[in-house]
Amino acid sequence: MAGSTDQRRDEVLRAIVADYIASQEPVGSKALLERHHLNVSSATIRNDMAVLESEGYIVQQHASSGRIPTEKGYRQFVDSIHDIKPLSTAERRAIVGFLEEGVDLEDVLRRSVQLLAQLTRQAAVVQLPTLKVSRVKHCEVVPLSPVRLLLVLITDTGRVDQRNVELEEPLDPEQVLQLRDLLNDALVGKTLTDASTSLAELPEHAPAELRTAALFAATTLIETLVDQPSDRLILAGTSNLTRISRDFPVGLPLLIEALEEQVVVLKLLANVPDLGNVSVLIGEENENEELHSASIVTTAYGSDGAALGGLGVVGPTFMDYPGTISKVSAVARYVSRVLSGE
Incomplete structure (x- = not known):
């Protein structure tokens, strides 16, 4: 029985995170029952929410309001994403068409961040290949x-x-x-x-x-x-963050400053996972204090199986994680294809 209770609580947490990402409004038990077919009573949902709150996955901002996810709640949600949401045919076609028009590597990468910023409506960043790996x-x-x-x-x-x-x-x-x-x-x-x-x-x-x-x-x-391999970065879409500034409780100016400081972002991209894997850092999991109000999704791009650099997006902790992960990973995959001449 314990298993099914835990499973249901996981489902309730996923539903709360999904609803909060969609609306940025605190989520109440009544709304959860109406929107998600959880097949249990509202008393059970309220009880589940109380347990999730006591375990630190969700928090209640005001006495009368619903709950919002904590960073621990987002982490649990991200860790339970197993299947990457496929992109629509139109999105795929647009990405490939736009990237293939790139005249050289730098142009392809510039296009890739513009695309990522448009697709995710967040800030996107890519690192040019370091001279250490290129021949x-x-x-x-x-x-x-x-x-x-x-x-x-x-x-x-x-x-x-x-x-x-x-x-x-x-x-x-x-x-x-x-x-x-x-x-x-x-x-x-x-x-x-x-x-x-x-x-x-x-x-x-x-x-x-x-x-x-x-x-x-x-x-x-x-x-x-x-002696000085110039690690250069291309950044796009920082203005997307100002559009959602009301949702960054604190620190948007700090965040934008940090993004414009190459060193901070290069450090982030220095630890990108292997080709094909995606890393998600949420809030305080980011080493830099200026990035504590943000989540960062990164991956590597490369050619012939070797990683050449990192790319990713920076957005609020309530970002659409499944969508962002799939877009970051798709753009990296297509950039790698274009670079490998496929």
């Missing part, structure tokens, strides 16, 4: 003047970084090509961290007349790219 595909050397070069580094994740190098001696067009070949021999196929060793040794192996240019080019690449 160098090619390094182009463009002479801007006889003593000034532009190095263009292209990685296998579609990321492009550009650096200027000032030289002491002018190089002729033939020497520029030689320098390009030297750099590509040192870089292609390696992650930047691995490439730093061969870059450091590059001047020794260069022909005498190219040694200084090779030293300047290698130093520029090591100092600006290897």
Whole structure:
């Protein structure tokens, strides 16, 4: 019997969470009975609600009002979501169509956060692939003047970084090509961290007349790219949070400030789960105090089975968890497909 009582209480809790997410109004026993076919008396429901309240899953704000879920209640609700709600065909088609129009990796990711912000009506964030995981595909050397070069580094994740190098001696067009070949021999196929060793040794192996240019080019690449992998973020939809500001009891300005501080969000996205899994942090489960009034749903995107970065949404603790989880996971899946060229 205990099992079925617990099961029913779980059902009552799920119904309270679902109703509160839908209406943001406290939920009473009468409304629960009318909306959900729980097949029990109102006395039983009231008793279940009293037990759920004593166990800290729901709370009563005012003597006469219904109950609202606590963070513990939301956590229980999220942990009991087993099946991800499938997206409608129209939603799927819109996502794929919009992402496939992306011209390069950064454009695809920019589109993915715009989409997530629109689909969930919350703030969305994505991290560009860190240079730690991407490998160098090619390094182009463009002479801007006889003593000034532009190095263009292209990685296998579609990321492009550009650096200027000032030289002491002018190089002729033939020497520029030689320098390009030297750099590509040192870089292609390696992650930047691995490439730093061969870059450091590059001047020794260069022909005498190219040694200084090779030293300047290698130093520029090591100092600006290897030592400071620029983790960049793209954020969309923070204005969605101001729209629901009345529902953030405190701390909306703090939350928006935290989102605009890259470090806070990068920390969040540094711990994204493996490809295909979704993480949900609710309220005070977030390390950062500024995020205590929010819930955060994140996952990873990648190509060929390797995670390249994280993406997710930030919204109120009463967000539509099943819907948000399915949208975050679908967008990540389609981004991964587009990146893998499927």
